[in-house]
Amino acid sequence: MIGRIPWWTVVVVGVIATIWVIPVLGIVITSIRPPSEVALGWWRIDNVSFTLSAWIRVWSEYPLAQAFWFTGMLAAIATLGTMLFAPVAAYAFHFLKFRFRRVLLIIIINAFVLPQQVVVIPLFILWRDLKLIDNIAAVLIPYIGLSFAWSIFLVKNFLEDFPKELIEAAKIDGCGPISTLRHVVLPNATSPIYAVGVLQFLWTWNALLLPMLYLRSMQPLPVLLTKVAGTYESNWDLRSVAAIVTTIVPLIVFVVFQRQFAAGSQTRTGAKE
Amino acid sequence: MANVVLSNVSKSYGNLEVIEGLNLAIKDGSFTVFVGPSGCGKSTLLRMIAGLEPITKGTLEIDGKPMNEADPIERGVAMVFQNYALYPHMSVEQNIGFSLRMAGLSKEDIAARVAVAAQTLQIEPLLKRKPGQLSGGQRQRVAIGRAIVRDPEVFLFDEPLSNLDAELRVSMRVEIAKLHNTLGSTMIYVTHDQTEAMTLADKIVVMRAGKIEQAGTPEELYDNPDNLFVAGFIGSPRMNFLRGAFGGGRLRLETGAEWAGAVPDGAVLVGVRPEHFVEPGHGAADVSVKVDVVENLGGTRFVYGTLGSGESVVVEARERGGIRAGDQISFGIKPERAMLFSPSGTRLRNL
Numbered sequence: 078m079i080g081r082i083p084w085w086t087v088v089v090v091g092v093i094a095t096i097w098v099i100p101v102l103g104i105v106i107t108s109i110r111p112p113s114e115v116a117l118g119w120w121r122i123d124n125v126s127f128t129l130s131a132w133i134r135v136w137s138e139y140p141l142a143q144a145f146w147f148t149g150m151l152a153a154i155a156t157l158g159t160m161l162f163a164p165v166a167a168y169a170f171h172f173l174k175f176r177f178r179r180v181l182l183i184i185i186i187n188a189f190v191l192p193q194q195v196v197v198i199p200l201f202i203l204w205r206d207l208k209l210i211d212n213i214a215a216v217l218i219p220y221i222g223l224s225f226a227w228s229i230f231l232v233k234n235f236l237e238d239f240p241k242e243l244i245e246a247a248k249i250d251g252c253g254p255i256s257t258l259r260h261v262v263l264p265n266a267t268s269p270i271y272a273v274g275v276l277q278f279l280w281t282w283n284a285l286l287l288p289m290l291y292l293r294s295m296q297p298l299p300v301l302l303t304k305v306a307g308t309y310e311s312n313w314d315l316r317s318v319a320a321i322v323t324t325i326v327p328l329i330v331f332v333v334f335q336r337q338f339a340a341g342s343q344t345r346t347g348a349k350e
Numbered sequence: 351m352a353n354v355v356l357s358n359v360s361k362s363y364g365n366l367e368v369i370e371g372l373n374l375a376i377k378d379g380s381f382t383v384f385v386g387p388s389g390c391g392k393s394t395l396l397r398m399i400a401g402l403e404p405i406t407k408g409t410l411e412i413d414g415k416p417m418n419e420a421d422p423i424e425r426g427v428a429m430v431f432q433n434y435a436l437y438p439h440m441s442v443e444q445n446i447g448f449s450l451r452m453a454g455l456s457k458e459d460i461a462a463r464v465a466v467a468a469q470t471l472q473i474e475p476l477l478k479r480k481p482g483q484l485s486g487g488q489r490q491r492v493a494i495g496r497a498i499v500r501d502p503e504v505f506l507f508d509e510p511l512s513n514l515d516a517e518l519r520v521s522m523r524v525e526i527a528k529l530h531n532t533l534g535s536t537m538i539y540v541t542h543d544q545t546e547a548m549t550l551a552d553k554i555v556v557m558r559a560g561k562i563e564q565a566g567t568p569e570e571l572y573d574n575p576d577n578l579f580v581a582g583f584i585g586s587p588r589m590n591f592l593r594g595a596f597g598g599g600r601l602r603l604e605t606g607a608e609w610a611g612a613v614p615d616g617a618v619l620v621g622v623r624p625e626h627f628v629e630p631g632h633g634a635a636d637v638s639v640k641v642d643v644v645e646n647l648g649g650t651r652f653v654y655g656t657l658g659s660g661e662s663v664v665v666e667a668r669e670r671g672g673i674r675a676g677d678q679i680s681f682g683i684k685p686e687r688a689m690l691f692s693p694s695g696t697r698l699r700n701l
Contacts, residue, residue: 240433
């Protein structure tokens with residue numbers, strides 16, 4: 078270890094972590110106590126009893142399991158789509174020469190500044206005319222399309238440092254553009270591809286606006302979550318369970334794949350550095 | 351194996367012309383070295399032959415066929431890069447066999463040819479390793495293995511030894527020379543190191559600012575350079591250039607010595623290689639040198655000194671021991687080993 082961490086760092090980090098953990102703790106506790114006990118706050122301890130009734134009831138009262146699988150499917154397709162297209166596009170923009178390359182790239186990257194709220198209405202009209210409302214394509218296309226701005230940018234940034242000699246060596250070895258991508262660029266660009274995948278998964282799993290507007294019969298978790306609150310009952314316990322179920326997957330994904338964010342460029346040409 | 355012929359080849363980036371109207375014929379089976387200072391266009395020229403840089407003007411022929419637009423693979427070239435450019439995710443075996451895999455050879459064929467290449471370069475024990483687990487010299491061998499496995503018409507080397515340490519560089523140099531003898535293929539080699547050029551080449555092409563200054567065998571360039579640049583570039587330590595002037599049929603050095611000669615009157619530069627100075631009295635004239643530093647290499651010694659005119663000189667004093675810094679000693683110059691150059695740098699030959 079190089080030097081010791083100063084004591085105040087531990088204190089500051091500890092305080093911040095506690096502040097972060099308290100709401101999560103609150104949700105967990107709310108989900109396992111009867112609503113009457115926590116009506117004035119989950120921290121009240123005048124009357125303490127635990128029950129799993131909310132955990133049991135929510136599955137039958139709301140289509141939570143179905144929504145869970147549906148969300149998973151949407152997020153998986155959208156994530157795979159982005160993980161496939163972003164590196165391909167970034168490679169083309171970075172290493173290949175074609176007409177309007179720069180203009181095209183600027184247009185795509187500029188979608189960064191375009192808030193989702195701006196596109197929902199024109200898209201709605203388009204999907205309605207194409208009779209795509211309530212079709213999963215209505216959300217998958219914008220999921221993947223809107224991700225291009227940041228995902229292509231992210232992968233292309235990684236490719237800036239990609240050794241040009243490897244591309245040239247591949248060319249000498251008889252690779253065309255596609256086999257260069259497949260055999261040389263993709264195997265050495267796993268960290269940005271995973272990073273794009275994780276970010277896209279989190280974003281699509283938590284998406285609320287697009288599925289709420291474009292889907293009818295099947296609904297993903299964030300949309301369902303808004304419906305768990307009944308008209309006459311606030312259903313705090315059921316909402317807590319649904320919230321935990323909704324959060325748990327992104328949390329696991331993040332914990333498992335967080336190394337991909339830390340991992341830097343693993344590409345070495347074999348030269349001494 | 352193949353001839354490589356460049357006719358009127360030019361390369362420009364926008365308005366900037368880095369190579370202009372270059373003509374060169376490289377014989378089948380020869381070892382040709384492009385040498386020159388950085389930025390002289392030697393690497394660009396190599397990359398144009400490789401097919402990595404488009405040729406702006408002129409034609410490139412390999413084996414009699416025009417190859418301006420051809421892919422590297424159609425040209426039949428293989429290239430060894432300065433920083434090896436090994437694929438980091440593949441084992442040594444896969445690295446070497448990659449081009450064969452791309453060419454669609456069967457697994458057995460690839461394995462057999464990789465084994466032969468590995469044997470040639472003595473890297474069989476390394477085949478299962480990744481490039482990251484190899485030393486610089488081993489990586490260099492793998493990079494060469496990747497080139498020889500394809501049995502190419504033309505080998506291209508882009509400063510392949512410049513990332514190695516001095517000792518390894520010498521041994522790899524010998525190995526490349528041996529490899530050329532065994533394979534007998536056409537090899538084109540780029541370096542800025544004149545020692546590498548002198549030791550490896552059948553033919554050296556000295557380049558400066560996108561033009562060929564002189565092309566010829568190492569002996570030709572050493573004994574008979576066309577101009578000041580080539581004379582100064584070839585040979586180590588470099589040739590001494592002493593200021594002088596002609597007048598009345600005699601050549602007079604600024605530092606004092608003079609002898610008879612026959613070129614037009616006017617200023618000249620007299621080029622004398624360090625190894626061509628002789629004992630005082632044995633040449634046509636003597637110069638007196640104040641010794642600054644003596645580099646004793648065991649077999650020989652180099653004397654770095656200053657002439658009376660203030661010019662620095664390097665003299666090889668193989669037979670004279672006991673020279674110390676601060677000594678004032680004399681060396682003789684033989685006119686037949688001295689080369690005359692005009693102040694603009696062209697060689698004056700009719701001495």
